[in-house]
Amino acid sequence: MLVALMSGKALTATELAAEAGIMAQTASAHLARLHGGGLLLARKQGRHKYFALASTDVAGVLEALMGLAADAGHLRSRTGPKDKALRQARICYNHLAGDMSVQMFDSLIAQNFLDPSGGRLQLTEPGRDFAAKLGVDIDKLAAGRSELCRECLDWSKRRSHLAGSLGRAMLARFVELGWARLDRSTRIVTFTTTGSRQFGSMFEKRTAAENCNSPLQVEP
Template sequence: MKDGPDIARIAALIGDPARANMLGALMTGKALTATELAHEAGITPQTASSHLRKLLEGGLVRLRGQGRHRYYALSGADVAATLESLMGLAAGRGHLRTRTGPRDAALRKARVCYNHLAGERGVMLYRSMITKKLLIETDDDVGLTPMGERFADAFGIDLAALRAKRAPLCRPCLDWSAREHHLAGSLGRAMLSRMESLGWLDRQPESRVIRFTAKGEAAFDARFSA
């Protein structure tokens, strides 16, 4: 491709195994230090700094400062969505780096995808909201219906505050394990945060895994069964 976006450069940035591990670690939505990312990638801090500089220059990560500390995070939801799609492509073609096991099963059931719920639970939520006409799909996009607005309000979501932000309210995100959509956008983020505040789930430290409590499982199933 002689003209247009330089996909080769982006692919090269993501394609390096160490950088791929770093980007995967940032899919939790948490900002991490260079030392933490070096540990995730299995490389020295010096090598990690070189990789992080390339990711910064390529616009895939951003740097946050807090006092003397420097933290790295994904530069935006579009980067997270691209990584999630690539994970789905790799899984669908059988390109898996580790054997399946308990952690793999837990990731497939429920995990955080940058800042929203993914995995079987995320797909179940999205499918339920479509079936109940709370969301409506249009081409490659999704929107909240008037019925969905009432549902969100009853669930404790401040839609006016979400709409005041620059981020899209609703966005479909292709789930890498289920290869169906789950809900992203500011609404997806707010719903995950609301479930956490209700005590439905816990995020596992240093992992993308989300574990639902017994109360949370029952409440989620009651509200989002198809």
């Protein structure tokens, strides 16, 4: 049920019971415990009660736990063609996860847009310029209550990807530009041909040792 909520969408107890393959009464009992433990938020709307993850911190913990479960061979997975798509690009609560997210994270560090030194991920001045060219308002994000940049351990790659308000804003910008589409029922993020090309040019596969800056060109 918690994994189903990683899409960032609020769901009812009935919908979550269907996701887990259990009776509604059983789901309600579990949801009460999860809500009481601070993992979920509950909101009533009309006759329905909706549940969502309590915070991005909860989503980050879940992503890490899924990595541990996969290593132990206990991760519940749906077989079929969606598996590859989920590993390629998916929603992690409100930011990009999967192979493409790790590629983006590595590239941002290699281009000196993110600085992981000092024990806390920081956006550099070149990174601010990069974000502005992409159309992300960093000043607005920095004024918010959410942490600007944060590492999230990717369960399928076992490496970091970008979370925080910047990670959320970048995924939203990809969607706004028409480069990507979100499917919240499966959590799959599908990039268009143009989007894949733009993504590849901005975030080339490289290592931190290959620290070089490349001009950003945003096509509509």
